[in-house]
Amino acid sequence: SAFLTLFDCFNRVSTPAAVPQDEMEATTISPSEVRGVVDGEDPCFLAKDSGVKCTSYSLLWYYRVDTGSCDRFWYGGCGGNANRFNSEQDCIRVCIDQRTCIPTTSGEGNDDAGSCYSFVLKWFFNKTQPARCTPFWYGGCEGNRNRFETRELCESICLPLAGQMLLQAHVTWKLWLLICNELNLPPHTPAPGCSQTVCIVFCLLSLGLPSDLLLAHLLPM
Missing domain, CATH: 4.10.410.10 (Pancreatic trypsin inhibitor Kunitz domain)
Structure with missing residues (x-):
């Protein structure tokens, strides 16, 4: 109508x-x-x-x-x-x-108990390998935003992001391998924003990307 x-x-x-x-x-x-x-x-x-x-x-x-x-x-x-x-x-x-899975400011990549002492069990997203949600004791005030009430809540929000990080690492590696081949450069050519003396593996790890999709034979300079 x-x-x-x-x-x-x-x-x-x-x-x-x-x-x-x-x-x-x-x-x-x-x-x-x-x-x-x-x-x-x-x-x-x-x-x-x-x-x-x-x-x-x-x-x-x-x-x-x-x-x-x-x-x-x-x-x-x-x-x-x-x-x-x-x-x-x-x-x-x-x-x-109020939720974050990866650092946006210094310290947000890890658990942070805060400055109070009314401890309760919380969960944070640990992006080290393998990426997972880990319990920690939260003091009840301050701390960072990488804090979730339950493991299920942490995993439902953060594990899909971990999958995106894996995909990003895979795409990054493929792209740089292609560039190195096209320009006839060694496979340890640094990525953008990385020191010229740092291996691409460590460079990508410093950017928060997981290591399991990076080739083990990429050699440091």
């Missing part, structure tokens, strides 16, 4: 059918209402839950595990779970920005 305006189309398609239009409100929910998180439970990996209607429906945000992104959904005002946020920015901050 035809719609008079884009607004009419959005209301017809995006609004839950059982909710009268006059009950729709773009209300916000306080952090205390949004949370209610059980200790050790990661809100970002809970299934979307619209709850039940007790006041009015609100258009909020939740984190989608399958896409790794934040999407909108209608929340009924009561019940549900902690995977809901007032804004896309809040969702991104909690479920995307």
Whole structure:
């Protein structure tokens, strides 16, 4: 059917059918209402839950595990779970920005217990060979962003990235072998950004790429 305006189309398609239009409100929910998180439970990996209607429906945000992104959904005002946020920015901050698998600043590649002493068991992504998620004791404050509540959470986020790193290493090696052959250069010619006196193997390792796809016969200068 035809719609008079884009607004009419959005209301017809995006609004839950059982909710009268006059009950729709773009209300916000306080952090205390949004949370209610059980200790050790990661809100970002809970299934979307619209709850039940007790006041009015609100258009909020939740984190989608399958896409790794934040999407909108209608929340009924009561019940549900902690995977809901007032804004896309809040969702991104909690479920995307606060997690990292590889260093973005000095020290983020390793476990960091922080400076407090209320120790709880956490997991970090250890990119040494073989890449894996490793437990460590976290003190409860500060530290870095390479920290996850459970092994499953760490692996679900970081192991796909490890696969991308392996692919990148393979492509890098293939590319440089081709360049060396074309230019008749020795196979230890350094990669961009590496010292002219450093073997390409150690150069690539210093860039965080895994070693198992690099040829063992690449010799240092």
